[in-house]
Amino acid sequence: MENENLLCLLRIKDTEVSLTLEPTTLSWTYNKRWAFKKKSNTVFIPVNEIVTIHHGDGKGQAKKISTPSNQFTVYHVHRKSSQRWSLKVVTFTAPDAHVAHSWVQAVQKEMIETGQARPNKLLVFINPYGGYGKASEIYYSQVSHLFQLAGIESHVIETSRANHARDYLMEADLRTYDGVVCVGGDGMFSELLHGLVSRTQNDSGVCEDKEDAKLMPCNLRIGIIPAGSTDCVCFATMGSNDPVTSALHIIIGDTQPLDVCASYHGGQLMRYSVSLIGYGFFGDVLKDSENMRWVGPMRYDLAGFKTVLSKRSYRGTVEFQEANDSYSNPRDNTRCRTGCLVCSESSERLQEVAEECPTNGDSDTWKKVTGSFLAINITGMSSACPKSQDGLSPTAHLADGTADLILVQNSSLVEFVRFLSRHTNRKDQFALSNVEVHRIRAMRFTPEELDEEEAIRRQKRFLVCPCGSPSATSTWNCDGEILDCTRLSVRVHHQLIQLFARGIEDTSCI
Numbered sequence: 001m002e003n004e005n006l007l008c009l010l011r012i013k014d015t016e017v018s019l020t021l022e023p024t025t026l027s028w029t030y031n032k033r034w035a036f037k038k039k040s041n042t043v044f045i046p047v048n049e050i051v052t053i054h055h056g057d058g059k060g061q062a063k064k065i066s067t068p069s070n071q072f073t074v075y076h077v078h079r080k081s082s083q084r085w086s087l088k089v090v091t092f093t094a095p096d097a098h099v100a101h102s103w104v105q106a107v108q109k110e111m112i113e114t115g116q117a118r119p120n121k122l123l124v125f126i127n128p129y130g131g132y133g134k135a136s137e138i139y140y141s142q143v144s145h146l147f148q149l150a151g152i153e154s155h156v157i158e159t160s161r162a163n164h165a166r167d168y169l170m171e172a173d174l175r176t177y178d179g180v181v182c183v184g185g186d187g188m189f190s191e192l193l194h195g196l197v198s199r200t201q202n203d204s205g206v207c208e209d210k211e212d213a214k215l216m217p218c219n220l221r222i223g224i225i226p227a228g229s230t231d232c233v234c235f236a237t238m239g240s241n242d243p244v245t246s247a248l249h250i251i252i253g254d255t256q257p258l259d260v261c262a263s264y265h266g267g268q269l270m271r272y273s274v275s276l277i278g279y280g281f282f283g284d285v286l287k288d289s290e291n292m293r294w295v296g297p298m299r300y301d302l303a304g305f306k307t308v309l310s311k312r313s314y315r316g317t318v319e320f321q322e323a324n325d326s327y328s329n330p331r332d333n334t335r336c337r338t339g340c341l342v343c344s345e346s347s348e349r350l351q352e353v354a355e356e357c358p359t360n361g362d363s364d365t366w367k368k369v370t371g372s373f374l375a376i377n378i379t380g381m382s383s384a385c386p387k388s389q390d391g392l393s394p395t396a397h398l399a400d401g402t403a404d405l406i407l408v409q410n411s412s413l414v415e416f417v418r419f420l421s422r423h424t425n426r427k428d429q430f431a432l433s434n435v436e437v438h439r440i441r442a443m444r445f446t447p448e449e450l451d452e453e454e455a456i457r458r459q460k461r462f463l464v465c466p467c468g469s470p471s472a473t474s475t476w477n478c479d480g481e482i483l484d485c486t487r488l489s490v491r492v493h494h495q496l497i498q499l500f501a502r503g504i505e506d507t508s509c510i
């Protein structure tokens with residue numbers, strides 16, 4: 001701090017403080033009178049968590065201040081509780097306006113020099129019907145004023161139909177935007193995912209239907225303001241479903257790369273997804289819940305209950321390409337957290353593999369399991385949600401180029417309930433004899449082909465025992481969308497998109 005103006009004492013309300021600016025931290029220490037009241041009398045704020053700094057006391061923000069003020073106000077991220085952020089406002093009073101001006105300039109300069117790419121202009125899609133129909137209210141009451149405060153210009157579109165956002169992203173001129181934001185649930189996020197990924201491939205001349213095509217990563221980051229009935233992607237990447245926390249991650253320009261799974265059938269791309277692709281249990285729950293839309297968000301619980309009781313299993317063969325487990329594996333009991341090394345070092349690792357095996361034809365790493373499955377789940381992330389805080393695969397990574405494949409073979413109802421209930425407690429859901437889990441880069445599923453006689457026999461068995469299998473095949477649930485096919489291939493695309501997020505923070509060390 002060479003500027004002499006930055007050396008004098010300031011005040012917060014009536015208390016004297018000395019303020020210090022270092023390249024990554026702004027801190028202030030209360031004078032001695034405060035020391036006995038608090039454990040630590042110094043407050044540290046990372047510069048990249050400062051939302052903005054203004055002249056004045058913050059109250060006159062709306063009006064332009066005409067006379068130079070000897071006050072300035074810092075707006076910064078505050079950790080309200082584990083994984084939930086709020087905006088904190090602190091006004092400093094300097095001896096004169098020159099000192100206040102020097103502080104504003106110095107902090108603004110440091111904010112630019114952190115190198116964090118903050119957005120200036122955002123394209124925001126609001127689904128007015130998502131979740132409980134509160135998306136617009138959530139955006140205008142909790143988020144838009146924060147964007148304004150941070151000087152972010154937003155172009156807001158309220159969607160008028162399903163796929164409005166996806167289609168808009170495919171056509172519009174996106175060059176002036178620094179990011180796109182969805183205000184809604186997982187369905188809205190999926191629209192943005194499809195719009196951006198497909199647009200990027202179109203612009204680069206990449207054929208999405210080719211399973212072995214190297215997809216181009218998207219330049220625009222996606223922000224998620226949770227306002228749906230299911231906000232799993234937000235929860236699994238931020239650790240909470242809180243609109244203000246999401247808005248603050250967007251404003252300060254956090255970046256979290258994310259792997260994307262692409263599903264193919266019959267030489268065609270079916271869908272992109274980032275969390276669950278499920279056959280058997282999760283496919284049946286989704287199909288059932290679609291018939292109960294009138295029930296509202298409770299329909300998932302109701303359909304889940306019915307599906308558990310029916311305990312249907314489906315025969316078929318799963319082939320999968322297993323990732324090298326010397327870096328991480330689904331049973332290593334670690335967690336993917338902010339700054340995860342497995343993810344951040346994965347680009348280098350994949351580069352090395354590509355150089356060693358340029359044809360990508362490492363067929364010897366493919367494995368095969370045939371059986372009767374209650375569930376086949378592929379999850380690109382932990383898929384943690386408020387109901388299952390550790391998710392389907394607690395150690396899965398957000399951006400290491402792998403997904404976790406969970407195979408649940410047919411078993412008794414008690415065993416199956418035990419497996420499901422372990423998603424909601426601390427017990428290991430993979431430590432069961434009928435469950436196996438693999439960290440994979442790709443997989444293929446082929447259902448058992450039934451002749452007519454066998455299909456009729458199974459149908460009859462269902463009539464006798466309602467817990468039997470009513471149909472020979474299930475459906476795929478791909479991030480909450482039903483896929484109209486049973487034979488499916490899935491491939492993980494490493495860090496195809498980026499979110500305005502930083503992963504879940506390890507609060508034990510904050």
Ligand SMILES: Nc1ncnc2c1ncn2[C@@H]1O[C@H](COP(=O)(O)OP(=O)(O)OP(=O)(O)O)[C@@H](O)[C@H]1O
Nearest residue numbers: 130131159160161162184185186187188228229230
């Ligand atoms: N204006 C609109 N009218 C009808 N549907 C829309 C509209 N805008 C978006 N949608 C569709 O609504 C679906 C659900 O939206 P969203 O994910 O925001 O809410 P949700 O309540 O979490 O969803 P779900 O019904 O999957 O639980 C999305 O798949 C999206 O394509």
